[in-house]
Amino acid sequence: MKFSRIAAAVTTAALAPAVLIASPAFADGPGAPDAGHQPATTTPDQSVPDQAEEDRKTILAIIAHPMASEYMKEAGHKAIADGPKAMRKFIEVDQHKIRLDDYRIAISRLTADAGPGLKEGINKLLSSRHDIDMLRHFYEVTQYELRDDDNRIEISRLIGTGGPAVKEAGKKALKGTPADRTQFLKTGRFLAQASDDRVELSRIDESWDGPILSEAIGKLLNGSPTPAELRHFLEVTQYELRDQDNRVAIAKIIDGGGPELVKAGRAALAGTPADRTEFLKTGQHEARAKDQAAKDKAAKDKPAPGKDGQDQGNGSGTGTGAAATGNTATTAQGHTGAPLATTGASDNTTLIAGGAGTALVAGAGLLLAARMRRAGAQR
Incomplete structure (x- = not known):
């Protein structure tokens, strides 16, 4: 008896929902839409939101x-901010134009x-017709091939x-x-x-x-110079220091030198570093030669000194009538044949001296004649 009741209750519970749904009273109950205005059954369209999300992710990756x-x-x-249509246009059109320019x-x-x-x-590519694929290949492949060719030439x-x-x-590079070639040109060449x-x-x-x-060289090499410091010393500093040494050397050379040497040395000191180098190489020797030539000429043109006790005139005398250096000696023959000296003051002096000698001879003759007459008278 109990089992029968349980079975009936289960059957009633199972049929109740079907009856209620089919009942006109339930279907037309309060709040139900009028007949013919029932909402259509729809399935939510997920395609638009899914596409927009995919486009957004694509743009972010780009x-x-x-x-x-x-x-x-x-x-x-x-494009993301402007919505699905703008994103689709960016992906299909805009990105390609922008990428080409990039x-x-x-x-x-x-x-x-x-x-x-x-x-x-580069010039050949950009001046000819090209598309995005050509540009991409040049940027990702060709440029490195051309760079390596240039590197080989530079290393050689x-x-x-x-x-x-x-x-x-x-x-080795x-x-x-x-x-390896890129590394050599970047750092290896400078170390070598x-x-x-x-x-x-x-x-x-x-x-x-x-x-x-x-x-300066000793100080540099004993330190820890960089490759750039060594190169700068060789290309710039050494020439500045060479010129300082040259200035000191020129100053020593012209100290106490001849006129031409001093003149040339001072001109070099006032000139360029090349002028100073040239002076030390050849200029100083040319100036010394000029000074020596001037000395030799002065010695040759200087008059030779006279010799004491020697007659510089046309005659020669051995008595007391010899004249001094630079004077003219004249021999005047008297009765006794003894020479008569003159100082060379004038020809008149010579004539006067000659006249006086003649008078003395004539006087001596008269004296001799008078003595002979006295002697004859006494006889």
Whole structure:
């Protein structure tokens, strides 16, 4: 009996909802829509929201790319803010136009540190018809091939002009990878050059006599100079110090020198470093030669001194009538044949002296005649 009641209750409970739903009274109950105005059953359309979200993610990936310019980023954020249609237009049209311009700008900027080969490749690409794929390939592949060609040429040039260390390191880089060549030109060449510069500075120190330059070289090499400091010393500082040593040397040379040497030395001191180098090389010797020539000419033109006790005239005398240096000696023959000296004052003096001698001879003759007459008378 109990089992029958339970079965009936279960059956009633199962049929009750179906009856109530089918009942006109329930269907037309208060608050129900009028017949013919029942809402249509719809399935929510998820396609538009899903597409918009996908476009938003796509745009975010585009503007996050390393090649994305500020203009690309700005346009992408604006499209997201403007909604689904703007995002779709950005993805399908705008991004490609902007990307084309971005590659053109990026490739143009490569010329700043490009070698001849890369510059030529850039100009050829941008001056011809091109699309985004050509630009992308040039930027991602071709530029590096052209750079390596330029690097090979530059390394070969350095090998031809460099010292032993540069030559060795450069040849090794040429046999290596493109990265090895880039690294050599970036840092390796300077380290190798520093080694060669140290050798060159030591050679200069050994061959230079000036104290100023030698002292500076010793101080530099005993320190910890950078490659740039060594190069600057060789290219600039050494010549400044050479000129200081040259100035000191010229000042010593002209101290107590002849007129021409002093003149040339002072002109060199007032001139350029090249003038001072030339003076020390040849100018000083030319000036010394001029001074010596002037001395020789002065000695040749100086009159020779006279010799005491020698007659400088046309005659020669051995008695007391010899004249002094520079005077003219004249021999006047008297009755006895003794010479009569003259001082060379004038010809009148000679005539007077001759007349006086004649008078003396005549007087002596008269005296002799008078004595002979007295003697005859006495006889």
